Amino acid sequence: MTQSPLQECSREIIGKKLLDHLAVIYPNEDGDRLAQQLMHVMRLDEDCQSPLPHKNLWDETDVVVITYGNTILSEKQHPLKALHHFLKTHFTMLINSVHILPFFPYSSDDGFAVVDYKQVHPKLGDWSDVLRISTDFHLMADLVINHCSAQHEWFINFQQGKSPGADYFFVVDPNENLSGVVRPRTTPLLRAVSNGSSSKCVWCTFGHDQIDLDFRNPQVLLEMVDIIRLYLDMGVRIFRLDAVAFLWKKIGTSCINLEETHEIVRLLRTLIEHADPNTVIITETNIPNRENLSYFGNANEAHWIYNFSLPPLLVNSLVSGNCRHLKNWLMSMPPAQNGTTYFNFIASHDGIGLRPVEGLLSDDEQEALIQTMENFGGQISWRALDDGNKKPYEINISLFDALRGTTAGEDEWQIDRFICAHAIMLALEGVPAFYLHSLVGTTNDYQRMLEHGHNRAINRRQWQESELNQKLKDPTTHHFKVFGQLRHLIKLRREQPAFHPNATQFTLHLGDQIFAFWRQSMNRRQSIFCLNNISDAPQTIPLSSLNLIGTDCWKDLVSDRIYEDMLGTVTLEPYQTLWITNRW
Template sequence: MYEQTSHALLNDILTKLKPELEHPNMRHFYTRLGANFYAIHSLFHLLYGEREDFPAQMLKLVETLARRYVERPTRLRDSDMGREQHYDWFLSQKWVGMAVYCDRFADNLEDMRDKLPYLQDLGVNLLHIMPILACPPSASDGGYAVSDYYKVDPRYGSNDDVKALAETMAQRDMLLVLDVVVNHTSDQHAWAQSARKGVTKYQDYYYAFDDRSMPDAFEQTMPEIFPVNAPGNFTWDAAMGKWVMTVFNHYQWDLNYRNPEVLIDMIGIMLFWANKGVDILRLDAVAFLWKKMGSTCQNEREAHLLLQLMKDCCQVTAPGVLFIAEAIVAPSEIAKYFGEDAINAKECEIAYNATLMALLWDAVATKNARLLNQGVRSLPVKLDRATWLNYVRCHDDIGLGFDDQDIRHVDYDPHAHRQFLLNYFTGHFPGSTARGLPFSVNAKTGDARFSGSLASLVGLEAAIEANDAYGIDMSIQTIITLHAVILSFGGIPLLYYGDAIGMVNDQIYLSDPNKADDNRWMHRYYFDWEKAAKRKQSGTLEYRIFSALKKLIALRKEIVAFADIQNRELLSVSNPNLLVYLQTDHKTSKSQVLVVANFNAEPQTLQLDEISASIPFFRQVAKDLVAGTLLELEGRTITVPALGFFWLAEG
């Protein structure tokens, strides 16, 4: 968009760019800068326009973008242009992800290249490596307390190892996802160390106060993230003689984005890793970016403006790079992290579908799909050029973040129902075989989350110990059905390492004093490669799970209707134990797949006449895409196996 004030400022900035930022092949950079500058200037002005140094900060921002473009390798510039041409490339059904810990799935980044064949055997082509940037060996929050944004932690390898891994993955048509922790740093970061020494510039990088008056005012409305292990939101730093905002842990200092230098530095960091070949940047804790007195300091409008600025700047320098919003927030808030444009994601192209994850766990515990159906019906509509990360399990604890109104709609009491779920998954409900542990119990409110591996939470660990063949069968079937949903729901399915071979809780974390008080480490296990080898031995539980998921993933990649183009229709049925939805290939309107999942431990019947208007193509027979057989429909009913599912197409 042309606007005179912005255009004049841009001309002034370009005349002041340093000579070393001139480059013979800057045409694409200047084209993108011109196209995005009005938005960049407007957003920057909304946030920082009252500052006297606004023009100087704008110059610094553009210099950062130009410098990173000059540094960007030719291979990546070519990739950018290809992705610009095929702008909806990431909505394809061919992408399937997995999240891993570098030193728990492999030895290090170099060894990770040797582990790629395992991922490809399963069908995974998008790899999220959990935080690998330098952090203190002890107080690191699993890598989310960064002490150096420009350096890989030596325990994992080097920056060159990231580049080599990215190049190898690109050759295999695989995508690399890395974290950038944008909300806070370690208290050992150079910025924090300088702040401790009294350097005013870096004290302004954080929220630091001389006395408790401001912290106490903030605390009036700010919730506690870890009320047990890290109560409160401020920590006294004796060396600096100030109270520092520490929303997560005492050693994680929240960055002050009211200071434009923080934003500019962070954009430079993001583009630095984009230039190493990272395809997708996972931006951690984005809901917390802007702090405002009298609020929860979450989901503020300015946090969204910051993300829009980050995205616009990335579009100038590295437009082929995507953002994931790590925003585990209320269902009504999640979709806002795509941005509020009519079509394109103005903030992050990808967001975690935490609501679907929580709803699936509800169905596992209740053995019905009542809340699951209601919650899916209430999910906000995403933008056309945006997608969900659908997952069953991740590295974190499981929060029960569905909407109270949805819970009441299915005649549950919100507080009592959440307490039931917590009791169920921690094995304290009669008949439950789940082996989870409560996490971060808030004594004031009674709220809590829970930890545990997928296999342990669905009862597989208990069934193995009891030598319960039926329990093993049902647990394995639950694992497969949960994945059948996330693989067919539309979006990018994200598996968790270990789930495809049925890994259970690992108690070794209890012997590590740095991890013993955080039970999330019991599902952040070391990957068992001996167990993984059993995936090739017919009859083993590893074989049963792995081969089933491998087959589903391969099928998914062939089913165009599973691409994420606003093509899912949730169908209402009278059987409360079933989740039923239709996926359609809107490009041809011919390919349609009916997904039916049964969350009850008994076979359930689907009455086809209830959904006949949506499936006119279902006449005498339907094709079971997973079994590769025809399903007779003479009685106009389908019997869905206990805890089973169907992917059905026209016969």
């Protein structure tokens, strides 16, 4: 990431900004006192910096890898050390940022039920390991802000009526009408617990081991800001606000995307960027596309937002052989303002979300996609509806297996289809992020899924470093082939100004079997026409349809082929990608 120039800042300026936020969130609290507390916790009363607005802290060289802290194992060292060694061995000068999923002590949900926010899980390593990784890579970490573990000290204190924690959790009368609450799970929303001498019901958006915090209490906000300050000190430079859309609750509403939630994101943005102007906030909001876009705010909320609609739409295009919906979605996406951009991913530790394609794919199309994924070994996770029924929430499958074939069944194009998917992700507007398992072509892990008892474990394999290194060296393995081709594409991407995350992008219309778009560098000197055959049959198009400037020399970066006859044609083999440019 690039560095931000600074402008003059003062305690008065930051104090005024905080008061504006606090007036929305806590209109009945002493705003001056709370603002001073927040500044003290974040140490802004000692050192305050201010970035220029609408400054891009990223460029075409930024590529992220997503991984658990224990994805890479070694008999010789702790997992975080093994991960660091693996990253330095294979990804130096290739990937410059790493998202290590929750590396704290936890009780469930593979880290997202945090028992202690301020410690590294002892089975992974310690803070010195985290700091070492942050010296070689931009470090993204999760702020699991909506809830904590039922085993956290705060919740234990809540049950005993002690502080801190006695008033940290969202308590609700079970007789309230909660039918309008949006749920991402099928488990009961409320959990009855003893609280001192009485019994109360606490709110559990994701499950009964993950108890929702009550941000109506300003002390909860102060606790989270204290945690943010620690993470900054430990080298974190990209903050992922986990499940932040559910943060604020109001009885009688959907309890998702409320105005107070957005204002808290704005407040955290103000605090973080004045503590370190080179820090990025990303919101994790697995919700319908229009709602997701709202977390950009007016370039004053998230710097990055997840492009949650991309994975299901792209997989659907590649297995159906038709990119109509993908094109329509791309045309509907507004260009991100400078100072913000999209976070593009097509695989992650979670599944392929279906909520982001609500209104984009019909029920029949979603059902066809689900059936195809089940045919390739995938599992389905569900969420509860208002009427008590349930609806598919996400598809759990490794991306490599998801692209085994098409709706017609498995075929010989699995690797080509898989590489095509990543070539599209790499070329789109935004910062690309690779799930580590995708980079090495990991397949469905049925044994881990059975052992852990939940569907998401199917795509959370743990590799022995020595075994994986051997597979990556063996030319006969698909792991070697996948990693080699992806390395080639990543290197190419990092050298192209037209692939800057905020460079111009236009959708091209070359039929439903070719997903195509045009990128232009911010100085307008480089153009790249990105052509992707998303079908299992060759596709031929006239070069004249691209309107290539005849006085320029054009070359496909992927194959090194030169195009001289502007009146000729080009044929794309099944799942072939072309990056045709006038500058190389």
